[in-house]
Amino acid sequence: MSGTGRKGKILVIGGGISGISAAVEAGEAGQEVVLVERNPYVGGRVAQMHQYFPKLCPPSCGLEINLRRFKTSPRIRCLTLSEIQSISGKPGSYRAVIRRNPRFVNDKCTACGACADACPVERPDPYNFGMSSTKAAYLPCAMAYPMQFAIDGTVCTGAECGECVSACAYGAIELDMKPETIEVEVQAVIWATGWDPFDAGKIEGLGYGVHQNVITNMMMERLAAVDGPTGGRIQRPSDQKGIESIAFVQCAGSRDENYLKHCSGVCCLASLKQARYVREQYPDAEVYIFYIDLRTPGRLEDFLVATQEDAKFTLVKGKVAKITEDATGDLEVVAEDVLSGGQLRKKVDLVVLATGLAPANGRAVQIDGDLQTDEHGFFTIEQPMGGMFAVGCAKRPTDVATSVRDATGVVAKALHFCGE
């Protein structure tokens, strides 16, 4: 017989799927956890996705279970709208200073929505990449956790408006809420800071930001999602037209010395998945995928095979050089076709750039000691300081299953620093 209850605390930075998994797995192993998330809700990138590959199932299904584990675990403290300011100390004894930004809505909120009904201010919704808007008082998403409204302080006109304050029957609105500083003592730190979509506007020739009908893969997730800007209908941004033909441009910024040198690991599968979204809605639509190599490791190969069975689906090995748009909003994709040796031109309604994963760990945190990143900006596997661990896409661009697996493993490592 061995093993007992645990002491100490683990700090998890980032509340995406890696951070959530690390927190619940540690909590269930009897460990205290503080989770810090910069958004007003947890779930990170997966909360914005319509479906997972290869099962084409909704991420909110798995999130719901994880959030139930959150709600019932007394050991997890979840701080949203929060950022790490500094971490000092040494392995087994770190002190983290956390800035908690004001939500302007307190825990009395019942999510009834009266504040949003009353609010006169509209703002572009970052959850939908600006393709729709919310009020300044908003619920971040339909299945948000915490299930609480928030007020966007950057657009709210404050107390002189005060419509939400009068509308709220529960005294939940605090327009004068100030940022707080929270200090925690922890034994180990897990960096689950995840990724940001690479800025597609930087890629030359592909016309993102210039041509309205060139969108990114993350925008496509929102277009397909039932809680997205179009209620799940995939359509062209310029004229709301349905899709007769669509091109996916793989390695948009990835595997490219000028942008992201690394392979982003998931974009091939993401595009195959999105091709399925389109084909489900449009039985006659033509889908073209321009790729360098198709990377569908392990059993995910099945997903490629199943997608290829669709006669409307064309794979072209070759890099896209240029995308132009005509007056009607139609696009022309110019690509090399390396197998035939020629150049290919294709007219399509919509282009999706399979934009890569850029590490999101560049935020200013003061740390005593070294945190090592590689040339790409990802945290290295081995960190020079003990008790510091990177997990998921903070360490390597990867899929959900691998991130969850990694998060679980990293918790086992972090436990070493917590003591029995």
Place this chain on the structure above:
Amino acid sequence: METKVAVYICRGCDIGDSLDIEALNEVAREKGAAICREHECLCGDDGCEMIRQDVQDGANALVVAACTPRFKTDTFTFDGCRTERVNLREHVVWSHDPNDEDTQALADDYLRMGLARAHKALIPEPFDEEIDKTILVVGGGVTGIAAALDSAAAGYDVVVVEKEQQLGGWSGKFARTFPHKPPYREPEPIPIQERIALVESNDRIEVHTGATIERIAGQPGQFDVTLKANGSSSEFRVGAIVQATGWKPYDASRLGHLGYGESPNVVTNVELEEMIATGTIKRPGDGKPPRRIAFIQCAGSRDENHLPYCSSVCCRVTIKQALMAREFDPTAEAYVLYKDMRTPGQYEDFYRRAQEDSGIFFTKAEVTGIVPSGDGLRIEAENTLLGDRISLEADLVVLATGMVPNSADGEAIRRYNDAKAIVAKGEAGAQLEAAKQTVEELGHVEGSAILNLDYRQGPDLPVLKYEFPDSHFICFPYETRRTGIYMAGCVRAPNDSQVSQEDGSGAALKVIQSLELASRGEAVHPRWGDTSFPDFFLQRCTQCKRCTEECPFGTLNEDVKGTPQPNLTRCRRCGICMGACPERIISFKDYSVDIISSMIKAVEIPDEFEEKPRILGLLCENDAYPSLDTAGLKRLKHSAFIRFIPVRCLGSVNTVWIADALSRGFDGILLIGCMAGNDYQCHFIRGSELMDKRSENVQEKLKQLALEEERVQLFQMPITDYERLPQVINEFAEQIEEIGLNPFKGF
């Protein structure tokens, strides 16, 4: 302890404005509430304080008629009490017309149902079993070593069982691995000997090499292991298991079309790896160093006739081997013929490093033949980057063969053993013929068992696809269908040594969790922390074996007569056994056939002259219930004629509830659960599918009663279908109205 029921009705969030609260109070009093209070905002400090006072005064069965139980969960949790949440907000006032007779009737019924449950449900007391916290790691390769070291470091005793005479697995046989550290350009040594030394010197870890498992009996916390090691047997007890049995190379003798076996100079990547480990590369044919080496990627992988999946590592292995061949002989050349080069993430740097090497050539190609040519080989290929058809001479051909998991298909072995037993008995009949056929078809599983579990459902874990034994590979990758047994490394998915080690650590955490939860009498994923467990009233068991067959987790064994033998620490508390049992002898303290029947009976059925149908909705609490909540949050309306009861899993639905409902006068029954099938979303794997099968029997019964079969319908949905769910409910309600009222109403 006596149950003292207290009802709290919240007036907030439109409830007070939409319903007649006094009428609800009346319902509560009628149905035996000792206390009944209302509040403007129950979740506020005031409201909670009011409840807390009553709890101090002895209230222990609280009925909170307010919002969904998914909201303010901890606010309404009080020590020593059960809280029954009646969802008046999302499921009533936010989804129905305010101040309407039918809406009020719905709220009244939900309160009656909540009270019925509050009266009957008990606070579960966790079981108290002696839990041994030793961890068994099966397999002593990189993965098993990682699992063992991390478990020991967390304070647990570990036993490692390795079938070979030394630890290390494949990593112990190979010289170098591809790079895991920046700048990710050169092959790295594998620090396996250091890791083995750490295992061997660790006081908490006991190692058995040359050992196989003869038998594992028992359950998590109490697994009794019989080990055979170097001719002798030993027995010991462990609490949980990591299976890290790794992989074997795909059988290259099946790759004759690629020249394997035809020419000695066609070798596999594993054979080349073994040569590299000796420090030189020689052609097996004549011992000469090869000058031109051709690597054939996906040899037997991504191939429907061999391994349909990708083994994930072979591209990187080939790059490593090509670089090492060039290191051994800088004048040697390497040609890599691939379908797609797969070097994800930072491994792109490693690929780039090889592309920069002027002696390594890469091309996409479809290899059409490999034939002897001079004292070497000629490779014919099509559709390459160098031309439509190319022909390439090589001294040595390396087949990048894939990984096959070292798993055993527990369900197939069980079917095989059962069939063998029937054949041995030799009784005549169709059953014998079928058994003979099964024995023939499954002959290959003879002797393949690894864990040798003494489980009714087979001696090893069920496999999902291509022999990989997991169950929820996206969100919960460690889940298997045997509690307390976790997979790690290449037996779970083809992976490199770095990822396998990380995987070993993850599995270590999962076994630690399972042990800690078992020691507190709590369930593991997905009903984490649940202290209820199934109670079997075996005096009334008829040995029908449905529970032992249908449990997705192999919880139940059988005695010789076929009576179920519960193993509580194997149980996940889904209630599928309860749904399966025709004698209704299985129940949980807070979830039973009787409790749900009481809720069904609590609904007031209007008489036939009112012409208002009543529909029972049995709703999976995992996906369908949250979905209906979200519909409420979006103020989407659904029929006020339906009464929903959440169930742990659709598989826990006992068909007696359907019979009860019909005989009570319900006009229709809608069962709503998760998606079944290959891409199932059921949290208990088979629950939705099992209910689908059971509803076939229900349809039979309906026919016997001369009732329309449309009266009972099953709907499967993903959690995001909250826009569609109200439509489905409404369409069902319309259909029922068209069919007309249940003729048994009033009898």
